[in-house]
Amino acid sequence: MKPISRRQALLLGGLGIAGTAVGGAGLIWTLASREAPVTGSELIQPPEERSTNGQLQVRLEAAPGRMQLAGQPHLSLGYNGGIPGPTLRVRAGDVLNVRLVNKLTQTTNLHVHGLHVSPEGNGDNVFVSIDPGSTFDYEYKLPRDHPPGVYWYHPHHHGMVADQIFAGLFGTIIVEDPEPIETSVERVLVISDTTLDGLGNIPEVPAMERMMGREGELILVNGQSNLQLSARPGERERWRIINTCVARYLRLRLDGQQLQLLGMDSGRFPTPETLDELLLTPGNRADLLVTTTAGDSVLRALYQNRGSMPGMMGPGFGARNPADQPDGAALATLRVSGEPAAPLMPVPVYQGLADLRSSAVAARRQVVLAAGMGMGMGAGMMRFTINGREFNQARTDTTVADGNVEEWTLINTSPMDHPFHLHVWPMQIIEVNGQGMDNAVWQDVVNVPAHGRVKVRMAFKDFRGRSVYHCHILDHEDLGMMGVIEVQ
Ligand SMILES: [Cu+2]
Numbered sequence: 001m002k003p004i005s006r007r008q009a010l011l012l013g014g015l016g017i018a019g020t021a022v023g024g025a026g027l028i029w030t031l032a033s034r035e036a037p038v039t040g041s042e043l044i045q046p047p048e049e050r051s052t053n054g055q056l057q058v059r060l061e062a063a064p065g066r067m068q069l070a071g072q073p074h075l076s077l078g079y080n081g082g083i084p085g086p087t088l089r090v091r092a093g094d095v096l097n098v099r100l101v102n103k104l105t106q107t108t109n110l111h112v113h114g115l116h117v118s119p120e121g122n123g124d125n126v127f128v129s130i131d132p133g134s135t136f137d138y139e140y141k142l143p144r145d146h147p148p149g150v151y152w153y154h155p156h157h158h159g160m161v162a163d164q165i166f167a168g169l170f171g172t173i174i175v176e177d178p179e180p181i182e183t184s185v186e187r188v189l190v191i192s193d194t195t196l197d198g199l200g201n202i203p204e205v206p207a208m209e210r211m212m213g214r215e216g217e218l219i220l221v222n223g224q225s226n227l228q229l230s231a232r233p234g235e236r237e238r239w240r241i242i243n244t245c246v247a248r249y250l251r252l253r254l255d256g257q258q259l260q261l262l263g264m265d266s267g268r269f270p271t272p273e274t275l276d277e278l279l280l281t282p283g284n285r286a287d288l289l290v291t292t293t294a295g296d297s298v299l300r301a302l303y304q305n306r307g308s309m310p311g312m313m314g315p316g317f318g319a320r321n322p323a324d325q326p327d328g329a330a331l332a333t334l335r336v337s338g339e340p341a342a343p344l345m346p347v348p349v350y351q352g353l354a355d356l357r358s359s360a361v362a363a364r365r366q367v368v369l370a371a372g373m374g375m376g377m378g379a380g381m382m383r384f385t386i387n388g389r390e391f392n393q394a395r396t397d398t399t400v401a402d403g404n405v406e407e408w409t410l411i412n413t414s415p416m417d418h419p420f421h422l423h424v425w426p427m428q429i430i431e432v433n434g435q436g437m438d439n440a441v442w443q444d445v446v447n448v449p450a451h452g453r454v455k456v457r458m459a460f461k462d463f464r465g466r467s468v469y470h471c472h473i474l475d476h477e478d479l480g481m482m483g484v485i486e487v488q
Pocket residue numbers: 417418419471472473476477481
C-alpha cells in the first residue's frame with residue numbers, strides 16, 4: 001500500500017494516516033474507494049443559507065473529513081462537512097458576515113470571488129492569514145447597485161490555493177435579481193475536478209502537473225459523477241454553473257436543449273443570448289436558462305486545448321484526461337418527458353454596467369504574463385511571472401487612482417493560455433487579439449490565449465485598498481503568477 005506523503009499528511013491531517021491503515025474501518029474505506037464512481041444518482045443541491053432583513057450570518061468550518069465524492073466516502077477537505085460548501089444567497093445592499101473556523105492543519109483564509117466589496121480590513125482581504133485552530137470574522141457590505149449573478153467562495157492563502165480547492169474547499173454565492181426572472185426550477189451546478197489515489201485520498205500532485213496546471217481524473221458536479229436530472233417539456237430551468245477546477249477549461253454542451261446565457265461572472269446581458277456551447281475557464285460562472293425539449297440530453301465537457309508548456313510539443317495531458325475523447329466527459333443526463341409545462345413570462349430586460357468603450361481612459365498599462373525557465377526555484381521548475389516578477393506580498397506592483405477608468409493590455413508571451421482574474425473590480429473586454437467586441441462583455445476572469453493579447457477596461461470606483469490580480473490556473477498563482485494592486 002502506498003504510504004501517504006508528508007505534504008499530503010499536512011493537507012489532510014491525521015485522518016489521512018488512519019485511512020491508509022490496514023484493519024478496522026480503514027480497510028473498508030480503502031476497498032470502497034477502489035470501486036468505480038457511482039453514476040446516475042439524482043442531482044443533490046448543497047444546503048442553502050439566505051439573507052433576511054438585509055443580513056446573512058454564516059459559520060463556515062474548513063476541516064478534513066470523509067466526504068461524499070462520486071458516490072463514495074473519500075478523505076478530503078470541505079466547508080461544514082460537504083463538497084461543495086453551503087450556497088449563500090444574498091441581495092444587493094446586504095451585509096454578509098462569515099465566521100471562518102480553520103480546523104485544517106494549514107493556514108487558510110477566504111476570498112469571495114467576483115463580489116464588488118471592499119478588499120480591506122475584514123472585507124475581501126486576501127492578505128489575512130488564519131492559522132490552524134483559529135477563527136476570523138469577515139464582513140462583506142454589498143453596494144446597493146451590486147450586479148446580480150453567480151459568485152463563489154474559496155481559500156486564497158498564497159502557495160496553498162490549488163491544493164485546498166482541489167481537495168474540496170469551495171461554495172456558491174448568489175446575488176439575487178432585483179426583478180425576479182420566472183423559472184420552473186433553479187439549480188446550482190458546481191463543477192470541480194479531482195483525482196483520488198485508490199486509497200480514498202486525494203494524492204499529491206507532481207511538479208510537472210503543477211506547472212501545466214493540474215487536471216483531475218474525475219469531473220464532478222456538486223461532488224457527483226454523471227448524475228441525473230428530470231424535467232417536463234417546455235420548462236425554463238435556470239442553471240447556475242461554476243467552474244471551480246484548478247486548471248481545467250470547461251467547454252460545455254447540452255445538445256437537444258435550448259440554451260440561453262443570461263450572463264457570465266458579474267456581467268449580465270440586456271437580453272439572454274442563445275448559444276450551443278459554453279466555455280468556462282477556471283473561476284468563470286454562467287447564469288444559464290435551459291428551455292426543455294422532450295428526450296434525453298447529456299451535459300458534456302469537451303476537450304479544450306489550452307496550449308502547452310514552453311519547450312514541449314502538444315498539450316500537456318494525454319489519455320488519462322476524461323474530456324480527451326471524441327464525446328468528452330458526461331457530467332449529467334437530463335431526461336425530459338411528460339405533459340408540457342405552461343409558458344412563462346418573458347425575461348425582463350436588464351440594464352447592465354455602463355459601457356466603458358466610450359469612457360475617457362486615465363491610464364494605459366501592459367501586463368505581461370510569462371512562463372519560462374528561471375533561477376531560484378530548483379532544477380526543472382519554471383517561473384510564472386507577471387511583468388517579469390513573481391508575487392511578493394510586501395510589494396505593490398500597480399497603483400491606481402480611485403475613480404479612474406484604466407485600460408490594461410494583457411499580453412501572454414507563453415505557449416499556454418492563462419485566465420486572468422482581477423479581484424473587486426470587474427473587467428470589460430475591449431479587444432481579443434485585435435478584434436473589437438460586438439457588445440459590452442463583463443467578466444472577472446478573462447482568458448488570455450497563448451501568444452495572444454486582450455484589452456480590458458476597468459472603472460476603479462467604490463473602494464480603495466490593496467488587492468491582487470493573478471492567473472486563475474491556481475497552480476500558476478501559487479507558483480507566483482500574481483501581482484498586488486493598490487487603489488488610493
Ligand atoms: Cu496561468
